[in-house]
Amino acid sequence: MAKTKIRYVCANCGSVSSRWLGRCPQCGEWNTMMEEQAVPEPPKGVGARQGKGAKPALLQDIAMEQMSRVRTGIGELDRVLGGGIVPGALILLSGDPGIGKSTLVLQIADAVCRHAGAVLYGSGEESAGQIKVRAERLGITASNLIIQADTSLDAVLQEAKRRRPVLLIIDSIQTMYSSDADGMPGSMTQIRESTRRLMEFAKTESISVIVIGHVTKEGAIAGPRMMEHMVDVVLYFEGERNYQFRVLRGIKNRFGSTNETGLFTMEETGLSELTNPSQMLLAERSANQAGSAVAAVMDGMRPLLGEIQALTTHSVFAVPRRTASGMDYNRLIILLAVLEKRVGLSLGTQDVYINSVGGLRVTETAADLAVVLAVFSSLRDVPMDSRTVVMGEVGLTGDIRRVPHALRRIKEGAKMGFQTFIIPKGNLDEIKEGAFPQCRIIGAATLRDAIQAAFAAT
Structure with missing residues (x-):
């Protein structure tokens, strides 16, 4: 009786080895070589199974299949x-x-x-x-x-x-x-x-x-x-x-x-x-609460409006706590550093908590501006206008970078009844004059500009 042959196959890339290896030589991943029995090779020569095969053809000569x-x-x-x-x-x-x-x-x-x-x-x-x-x-x-x-x-x-x-x-x-x-x-x-x-x-x-x-x-x-x-x-x-x-x-x-x-x-x-996910995400939002901002984000090609909440409290620890729920923790640390350096906020003695309401997972940087404005609002205990939507990526120099699909985001906000939009100054050229007669659209070049626009009336 023929002895069963054992081989080791990488679970990541499919590379085959005759012996176990700690690291796959093909893809470099560790501990992915799994033992399995080798499949016997098919017979060769006369009687071997022949594949159906297909005649080669020029791409331009191949008929398009209508997929119903x-x-x-x-x-x-x-x-x-x-x-x-x-x-x-x-x-x-x-x-x-x-x-x-x-x-x-x-x-x-x-x-x-x-x-x-x-x-x-x-x-x-x-x-x-x-x-x-x-x-x-x-x-x-x-x-x-x-x-x-x-x-x-x-x-x-x-x-x-x-x-x-x-x-x-x-x-x-x-x-x-x-x-x-x-x-x-x-x-x-x-x-x-x-x-x-x-x-x-x-x-x-x-x-x-x-x-x-x-x-x-x-x-x-x-x-x-x-x-x-x-x-x-x-x-x-x-x-x-x-x-x-x-x-x-x-x-x-x-x-x-x-x-x-x-x-x-x-x-x-x-x-x-x-x-209408935006309506669900904002259904229980309270008006004129400090530490709250509405962000316009994209989920795929669909615009969503979500509430970003921030809470700052005096820390009793030597190293203040930073907690992020629904967004990247490392991104939060960067944004807090920009707030301290470019705006002059003193956050070294403050615990900072960020929450994306409703289970919405924020992955794009267009929500940066909403995060920093919510932190500013909580620290100063000054609410933003509840009818304001913000969007923009915050750079390390304190500038507000343009975001893709700004027009779609504004349309979603206008449909939900929001009246003020703070967007990157670089996105203003996408908005035609008179396109949103009931809305006020403000372009911000820097973080200081955005803060001034968001809290001008307070």
Whole structure:
């Protein structure tokens, strides 16, 4: 009997080695070499399996395929996917445990059943009865939604070939077992082989596949890195579990842009689309409170208005505390240093706390101006006008740098009833005279200019 050969494969880049190495020689990552059994090489010579092959052709001679997307009826999802699900696409959906991935795919299945056709839901995590209980809670009554509670990928694919649904859902890839690979479900070998088989099935049968993937404690998608390279679309579902706010982001999309995001709220009856997120984020905002500023930020290509709150108190510690919730801590430290150096604020004896209200995660520097104005307002105990929106990146020299899509941000603010906008002076040339007759738009070149404009009437 032939001895089983062992090889070591890098979970990050797929590099293969005959012996274990602490560091991958290909990508340089540490502790990523995983043991697996080597797959025997196919026979050579007469009788060897021949590939289908394809004749080479000039790019200009290749006919364009008309992709008729399947619209789910869930507008926020269709927005992220670029207009709907492409037939034969392999989509990976990932996110933190308990964030609502299974709820989302079950609602997708219901929407596709109502608008396009049958859906096969293959679950290795829940029994059919458990899925039925969740479906009743969500109000799902689709008659052509097929549930198959099975961890055998072979059985699920066989059923999919027999029934030919519009969409196949796998929940989750880490619980599936393929007979073509060794190892336990969830192992590197099983995940890689299961993903390969699902990709082959999607392309040959022109049936779209949505696969749920778990994440590690570091927030990365569990499994080999090449899984993300194999699929057509990678979606990430995120949000704070203590808040209702959920964001669906496109990390990779071969059929559309990755600049779009889908916004949802988690309710007792499932996920609901959030068509006006700014209204939700500002719903409970109190007027004329010190330490509060409204920032106009972009989430993908969508403008959002969010409240930035700051609190400064006298510190009893030798080293004052700085805490940031919803924004980068290091960015806060830089902005406080600029306030001290360029404006002359004394923050060396003050604890500073920053909070982005409503669970909104602020990642772009256009929110810099809102942060520094909120800190200034709290320290001096002077409120800003509650009808003011600010935007701008703060440089180390105290200048206010221009931001992209300023016009979109102002339109969002004007729609919400805000009357004053403090923007970078460099963005003024984008605003046509008379475009916003009910609004006052102020251009600020420096941080001192912005502070003077924000607190001129106080």
